[in-house]
Every structure is written in C-alpha cells, then in structure tokens.
Amino acid sequence: MELKIENLEVTLQKNKILNRVSLTVKSGELISLLGASGCGKSTMLKSIAGLLDIEKGRICLDAKEIQNMAPEKRGTVIVFQDLRLFPHMTVEKNIAFPMELKKVPKARQKEIIKKLLEDVQLPGFEKRKIKEMSGGQMQRVALARALACEPSILLLDEPFSGLDEKLRLEMGALVRKLQKERKITTILVTHDKKEALQMSDRIALMSNGHILQYASPTEIFQHPENRQVAAYFGKANYIEGTVQKEQFDSDYISCEAKGYADGKYELLVRPFDVKVIAEGSAVEIREMTYLGETVDLYLQDEKQTFYAQDISARIHAAGLMEGAKAGIEFAPESICLFPEEKE
Ligand SMILES: Nc1ncnc2c1ncn2[C@@H]1O[C@H](COP(=O)(O)OP(=O)(O)OP(=O)(O)O)[C@@H](O)[C@H]1O
Missing domain, CATH: 3.40.50.300 (P-loop containing nucleotide triphosphate hydrolases)
Known part of the structure; x- marks a missing residue:
C-alpha cells in the first residue's frame, strides 16, 4: 500500500x-x-x-x-x-x-x-x-x-x-x-x-x-x-573554487560541473576521496589514528586542514607516518558543490 x-x-x-x-x-x-x-x-x-x-x-x-x-x-x-x-x-x-x-x-x-x-x-x-x-x-x-x-x-x-x-x-x-x-x-x-x-x-x-x-x-x-x-553523514572537506561555463576550478582540483551556474562554490570531498601519496610534499601528516582496516589522517598545507581516511595497509606500504611530508590528490566519486557561504 x-x-x-x-x-x-x-x-x-x-x-x-x-x-x-x-x-x-x-x-x-x-x-x-x-x-x-x-x-x-x-x-x-x-x-x-x-x-x-x-x-x-x-x-x-x-x-x-x-x-x-x-x-x-x-x-x-x-x-x-x-x-x-x-x-x-x-x-x-x-x-x-x-x-x-x-x-x-x-x-x-x-x-x-x-x-x-x-x-x-x-x-x-x-x-x-x-x-x-x-x-x-x-x-x-x-x-x-x-x-x-x-x-x-x-x-x-x-x-x-x-x-x-x-x-x-x-x-x-x-x-x-x-x-x-x-x-x-x-x-x-x-x-x-x-x-x-x-x-x-x-x-x-x-x-x-x-x-x-x-x-x-x-x-x-x-x-x-x-x-x-x-x-550528518560524516566528515567533509570543502575546497573553495569557481565555476565558469560548467567547469569548476580551484587550487587543488579542476573538474566538470554540469548544471551549475557561474559563481563561487565549495566542493564537497569526503575523507575517502582524499588520497595521501608518498610522492610530493604539499602536506604534513599532522595526526594519524589507526582503526584496524582503515586509518584516519589529518593533513595540513599552508592554507587548510584536510581530513582523509585510507586503507591502513596502503598507508603502511607507502611508508607514510605522523610528521612526514606527503603528496595529496582529490578524487571525489561525484561532484557536489555548495554556493560559497557568506561570512
Ligand atoms: N507525549 C508528549 N508530550 C509532550 N512532548 C512530547 C511527547 N512525546 C514526545 N514529546 C517531545 O517531542 C519531541 C520529539 O519526540 P520524538 O519521540 O518524536 O523524537 P525522536 O526523534 O523519536 O527521538 P528519539 O530518537 O530520542 O526517540 C521531543 O522534544 C519530545 O520531548
């Protein structure tokens, strides 16, 4: 019924x-x-x-x-x-x-x-x-x-x-x-x-x-x-950027933004979509919490803090540890943009 x-x-x-x-x-x-x-x-x-x-x-x-x-x-x-x-x-x-x-x-x-x-x-x-x-x-x-x-x-x-x-x-x-x-x-x-x-x-x-x-x-x-x-559904990172002609550009990532009007936005990136890599030195691993299969990471660059979650075995194999410098990549599964919040 x-x-x-x-x-x-x-x-x-x-x-x-x-x-x-x-x-x-x-x-x-x-x-x-x-x-x-x-x-x-x-x-x-x-x-x-x-x-x-x-x-x-x-x-x-x-x-x-x-x-x-x-x-x-x-x-x-x-x-x-x-x-x-x-x-x-x-x-x-x-x-x-x-x-x-x-x-x-x-x-x-x-x-x-x-x-x-x-x-x-x-x-x-x-x-x-x-x-x-x-x-x-x-x-x-x-x-x-x-x-x-x-x-x-x-x-x-x-x-x-x-x-x-x-x-x-x-x-x-x-x-x-x-x-x-x-x-x-x-x-x-x-x-x-x-x-x-x-x-x-x-x-x-x-x-x-x-x-x-x-x-x-x-x-x-x-x-x-x-x-x-x-x-409500978990931790989120936000990356500030601009949409022009359905293209989102920021200091960290550029991607297609179909259906979004021109303007300033923030891209939602979930922790599992933030990849920490051994190559590069863009961020410092500030904190690392081991949770068994996964690990939580707080990453800091000169502008903002990012929260990442990754597979423990991959982080271990890459030799990444607290205090080390690392590279960072963003690969959101889907594009979700919110209009920039006015202060
Ligand atoms: N019989 C009642 N008289 C007065 N207020 C009530 C009554 N029953 C519930 N409330 C109030 O209504 C609001 C919603 O209650 P409700 O039980 O629907 O919430 P809920 O989302 O199911 O919460 P929970 O997850 O804690 O069960 C609460 O502020 C509660 O104090």
Missing part, C-alpha cells in the same frame, strides 16, 4: 513537534526516518498509527484518508524498541494474539505461526516462554507477531537498538528479506546512519520537526542538498 502524508502538523504540550511534514512511501518500499534524538521520528510513527492526535494535515493509505480513523482500523503495526511481548506467555500465544483479535480459526493460526517461526529462524519454538529467550530471539518473535497481523504499513521504532552490532546486522538483514518477499510498505525509525544506508530504499533525514532531505541512500550521501545533510 502507498502511504501519503501531507502537511502533517503535531503539537504536544504547546510545542510544535512536526511542522508541515510531507512524505510519500511507495507500495512495498522500506524507508528510514533518520535524525538526532528528539527531532520527531517517533511522533511521525505514532501519528501514522493513530496513537496521538494530529493538529493538521492528511494521512492517506492508497487513496483512503486515515487520519481520523481509530488505530485498530488502520491496519498499521508498530514494533517498539521494548517489543511489548507478554513475558509469561509462550511464543505461540504471543504471535497468536493479533490473530485471536481477528478471530482467525485456531488450526489456521497454528499453520501461520509454524511458517512465521520458520521465516524468523526460530522453528519449533512455539512452546517456549518469552522470559526464557535471549534479546535477539525476542526480537524475532516480535517481528513474527507483527507479520501475523498482515500490516498495511509496518512501523519499526528503533527495534534493533538494544542489540549488539552483529545481531543488529543479522536482524536488519532478516527484516529487509521478509519485507521484500512480502512487499510490505515499511517505515524504520533509527538514529543509526549506517543502518539507514544499508536497509532503506529511501531515507528521510529529519531535524527539528521537518524533513531536510528525502532521497535514496546513494543520492543523500553523494548529493546532500545542503551542508547540514552532508555533515
């Missing part, structure tokens, strides 16, 4: 939490709401699910307006971080709960539960009590229970944040697989940019109750609409 949100406004205790937010999620898409704590991600989910009152705006599922419908009539399901399972009941009873409400016949319930437990890789766990399970297993049960509802929209409110990194990756991959197979329109709330980049068809980056940019992971990472979006 397609979800369309138009000019959504939510005020809680006299504070405007969502300010004219519009967003469309295509049928079968998984999108992430990403952003710092308190920016309004959970409020968006709760508004869609009907768990809090909205002040203005429309929420449509396919062509049907749902903003005035009771939560249970919307067909939306939220999985919260705390999962809200019944600890003293068995896995089977937990998963059966939404089906009981829908009066699905018992025999059919059993078949569905068996298949769901296979899908979430917990075959044969029907009789196990929730309080006897690990955190990762409980996550799988919560997912199975959500899927048992056959939701029109699946809403995931940071469901993996209590897990260690390995389990988080596993759960993320499992959710993505099942969501794709079943073509469930899904919204994932997260403040983990890696998780959002890995899992989503599109990412809506939020700040202070509005959406800064809504785009695919590659688009939002490589072509952030402004410096705030660029900064």
Whole structure:
C-alpha cells in the first residue's frame, strides 16, 4: 500500500513537534526516518498509527484518508524498541494474539505461526516462554507477531537498538528479506546512519520537526542538498573554487560541473576521496589514528586542514607516518558543490 502524508502538523504540550511534514512511501518500499534524538521520528510513527492526535494535515493509505480513523482500523503495526511481548506467555500465544483479535480459526493460526517461526529462524519454538529467550530471539518473535497481523504499513521504532552490532546486522538483514518477499510498505525509525544506508530504499533525514532531505541512500550521501545533510553523514572537506561555463576550478582540483551556474562554490570531498601519496610534499601528516582496516589522517598545507581516511595497509606500504611530508590528490566519486557561504 502507498502511504501519503501531507502537511502533517503535531503539537504536544504547546510545542510544535512536526511542522508541515510531507512524505510519500511507495507500495512495498522500506524507508528510514533518520535524525538526532528528539527531532520527531517517533511522533511521525505514532501519528501514522493513530496513537496521538494530529493538529493538521492528511494521512492517506492508497487513496483512503486515515487520519481520523481509530488505530485498530488502520491496519498499521508498530514494533517498539521494548517489543511489548507478554513475558509469561509462550511464543505461540504471543504471535497468536493479533490473530485471536481477528478471530482467525485456531488450526489456521497454528499453520501461520509454524511458517512465521520458520521465516524468523526460530522453528519449533512455539512452546517456549518469552522470559526464557535471549534479546535477539525476542526480537524475532516480535517481528513474527507483527507479520501475523498482515500490516498495511509496518512501523519499526528503533527495534534493533538494544542489540549488539552483529545481531543488529543479522536482524536488519532478516527484516529487509521478509519485507521484500512480502512487499510490505515499511517505515524504520533509527538514529543509526549506517543502518539507514544499508536497509532503506529511501531515507528521510529529519531535524527539528521537518524533513531536510528525502532521497535514496546513494543520492543523500553523494548529493546532500545542503551542508547540514552532508555533515550528518560524516566528515567533509570543502575546497573553495569557481565555476565558469560548467567547469569548476580551484587550487587543488579542476573538474566538470554540469548544471551549475557561474559563481563561487565549495566542493564537497569526503575523507575517502582524499588520497595521501608518498610522492610530493604539499602536506604534513599532522595526526594519524589507526582503526584496524582503515586509518584516519589529518593533513595540513599552508592554507587548510584536510581530513582523509585510507586503507591502513596502503598507508603502511607507502611508508607514510605522523610528521612526514606527503603528496595529496582529490578524487571525489561525484561532484557536489555548495554556493560559497557568506561570512
Ligand atoms: N507525549 C508528549 N508530550 C509532550 N512532548 C512530547 C511527547 N512525546 C514526545 N514529546 C517531545 O517531542 C519531541 C520529539 O519526540 P520524538 O519521540 O518524536 O523524537 P525522536 O526523534 O523519536 O527521538 P528519539 O530518537 O530520542 O526517540 C521531543 O522534544 C519530545 O520531548
């Protein structure tokens, strides 16, 4: 089902939490709401699910307006971080709960539960009590229970944040697989940019109750609409220069700048697109931090500091170390220019 949100406004205790937010999620898409704590991600989910009152705006599922419908009539399901399972009941009873409400016949319930437990890789766990399970297993049960509802929209409110990194990756991959197979329109709330980049068809980056940019992971990472979006996705170097006749020129790099009008700009260069080489002495390696596979480098020339990230083995093989002089090259994967900031 397609979800369309138009000019959504939510005020809680006299504070405007969502300010004219519009967003469309295509049928079968998984999108992430990403952003710092308190920016309004959970409020968006709760508004869609009907768990809090909205002040203005429309929420449509396919062509049907749902903003005035009771939560249970919307067909939306939220999985919260705390999962809200019944600890003293068995896995089977937990998963059966939404089906009981829908009066699905018992025999059919059993078949569905068996298949769901296979899908979430917990075959044969029907009789196990929730309080006897690990955190990762409980996550799988919560997912199975959500899927048992056959939701029109699946809403995931940071469901993996209590897990260690390995389990988080596993759960993320499992959710993505099942969501794709079943073509469930899904919204994932997260403040983990890696998780959002890995899992989503599109990412809506939020700040202070509005959406800064809504785009695919590659688009939002490589072509952030402004410096705030660029900064959210990691460290950035900026190189001042000028565009003339769709050509960007600077002291460090010249490249084609298709679609940009003449003027002064700053070129965004991500740390992995800065190459430090043994030949040359343009920069001094001020600081070098070893991070296992990669190494972080602060490089200084007479004008500015550059931040680089590189493969440790390559830096080691090139004999580069802290305090040494080195050459520098810039090879941005794509061209992203921002108009020069006026002081
Ligand atoms: N019931 C409420 N009454 C008043 N203010 C609320 C209520 N619920 C949330 N808020 C406020 O609304 C703002 C947005 O909260 P929300 O939970 O949507 O943020 P979030 O982006 O999901 O944050 P987090 O990542 O920390 O969960 C916060 O400033 C919060 O304090």
